[in-house]
Amino acid sequence: MGRVLIIGAGGVATVAAHKVCQNPDIFTEVMIASRTEKKCIALAEVLNKKYGTKVTTAQVDADSVEQLVKLLSSYKPDIVMNLALPYQDLTIMEACLQTGCNYLDTANYEPKDEAHFEYSWQWAYRERFEKAGLCAILGCGFDPGVTSIFTAYAAKHHFDEIQYLDIVDCNAGNHHKAFATNFNPEINIREITQKGLYWENGKYIETEPMEIHKPLTYPGIGPKESYLLHHEEIESLVINYPTIKRARFWMTFGQQYLTYLDVIQNIGMSRIDEVEYKAPKADGSGDAVVKIVPLQFLKAVLPNPQDLGENYDGETSIGCRIRGLRGGNEHTYYIYNNCSHQAAYEETGMQGVSYTTGVPAMIGAMMFLKGLWSKPGVHNVEEFDPDPFMEQLNSQGLPWHEIHDGDLEL
Numbered sequence: 001m002g003r004v005l006i007i008g009a010g011g012v013a014t015v016a017a018h019k020v021c022q023n024p025d026i027f028t029e030v031m032i033a034s035r036t037e038k039k040c041i042a043l044a045e046v047l048n049k050k051y052g053t054k055v056t057t058a059q060v061d062a063d064s065v066e067q068l069v070k071l072l073s074s075y076k077p078d079i080v081m082n083l084a085l086p087y088q089d090l091t092i093m094e095a096c097l098q099t100g101c102n103y104l105d106t107a108n109y110e111p112k113d114e115a116h117f118e119y120s121w122q123w124a125y126r127e128r129f130e131k132a133g134l135c136a137i138l139g140c141g142f143d144p145g146v147t148s149i150f151t152a153y154a155a156k157h158h159f160d161e162i163q164y165l166d167i168v169d170c171n172a173g174n175h176h177k178a179f180a181t182n183f184n185p186e187i188n189i190r191e192i193t194q195k196g197l198y199w200e201n202g203k204y205i206e207t208e209p210m211e212i213h214k215p216l217t218y219p220g221i222g223p224k225e226s227y228l229l230h231h232e233e234i235e236s237l238v239i240n241y242p243t244i245k246r247a248r249f250w251m252t253f254g255q256q257y258l259t260y261l262d263v264i265q266n267i268g269m270s271r272i273d274e275v276e277y278k279a280p281k282a283d284g285s286g287d288a289v290v291k292i293v294p295l296q297f298l299k300a301v302l303p304n305p306q307d308l309g310e311n312y313d314g315e316t317s318i319g320c321r322i323r324g325l326r327g328g329n330e331h332t333y334y335i336y337n338n339c340s341h342q343a344a345y346e347e348t349g350m351q352g353v354s355y356t357t358g359v360p361a362m363i364g365a366m367m368f369l370k371g372l373w374s375k376p377g378v379h380n381v382e383e384f385d386p387d388p389f390m391e392q393l394n395s396q397g398l399p400w401h402e403i404h405d406g407d408l409e410l
């Protein structure tokens with residue numbers, strides 16, 4: 001049915017590539033391209049052994065529009081799955097426009113020198129994608145991604161008016177390391193050390209980082225301290241569902257994780273500006289002054305999220321708790337998925353956080369290739385029909401569950 005190019009060869013890309021190969025009737029040709037081609041080659045070998053798929057590979061620096069244009073014009077994919085980092089969103093979108101390719105990603109653009117994410121940079125491409133007759137699908141992981149599709153599904157089937165939305169993300173897994181992040185450490189630490197932000201009565205309210213927290217009970221897991229964070233899907237959801245009076249995002253963190261994070265911040269290791277460092281010259285003739293970004297250095301010494309899977313037990317539980325009106329009466333609705341780290345590892349070699357992101361990315365590309373999600377322009381996932389996507393979640397490894405009129409605790 002279609003030719004797909006996956007950019008990136010990290011945890012999320014690995015899961016998406018497994019899922020792409022499990023659906024050969026949809027994805028008839030597959031290429032994986034990344035900065036370090038040897039990772040793509042190693043992954044292609046695993047995929048070939050497991051599924052018999054012939055995956056081609058390429059080296060590309062996705063910060064370079066020129067290199068991307070060269071690759072896209074020679075491979076001519078129907079859709080590009082951007083599973084590299086948020087820094088590359090704009091260069092890849094630009095290259096897609098120049099070469100007539102459709103686009104999908106899982107995280108909104110973030111400039112390297114500023115820990116700040118918002119959709120405006122990518123929404124600015126709307127007119128150009130529309131005019132070119134191309135489709136860009138933004139934020140198609142779990143959160144953002146499935147959480148926005150859960151909201152669209154709730155709005156379509158269960159509410160006349162959504163008024164209160166709380167997205168709740170619990171990772172009750174244990175990787176048995178003192179400190180590790182579940183996806184790219186640089187992106188993860190930038191995200192959670194930011195100020196909190198939520199939407200209430202038509203405006204954003206800012207909080208200090210991790211200022212608001214409370215225990216929430218997760219199905220099959222129990223109560224976990226949950227912290228209010230700024231998260232990107234809120235930005236598009238409050239626009240697409242203007243009846244929302246309050247929208248918030250909560251994520252669980254263990255005390256040990258927070259203690260380490262505090263230390264990392266207090267000793268300056270979460271800084272994203274350059275500092276000078278004296279490194280001994282290779283020829284022994286003294287020191288050379290090099291510039292390093294502390295957070296990038298920290299990433300180099302922290303455990304690689306891709307290597308956490310083997311000893312990871314427990315599960316994630318991510319969902320939406322919604323309160324609103326149907327037929328003039330107030331109702332509550334909780335829709336969620338629980339994902340086992342061990343089951344994810346057995347299937348793909350990656351832990352649950354990569355799994356819950358890579359599977360929806362594949363389903364989004366599948367929706368596009370099937371012609372179900374293909375309108376020209378730049379779209380957040382809740383702008384498409386949620387039903388066929390929801391059906392695929394159940395059959396591709398992320399089944400969901402619903403609780404009607406229960407206690408939302410929020």
Ligand code: NDP
Nearest residue numbers: 008009010011012035036062084107141142143144183184
């Ligand atoms: P990883 O760090 O494991 O992988 C990133 C990959 O991108 C690596 O293969 C890396 O190459 C490659 N890459 C980085 N820079 C470039 C570049 N300039 N050119 C080409 N390739 C590049 O990250 P994850 O797999 O954990 O995360 C991938 C994405 O998923 C991120 O954008 C993250 O924010 C997003 N995400 C979204 C979630 C959601 O629910 N929506 C949840 C979790 C993650 P190299 O190996 O050379 O470093």
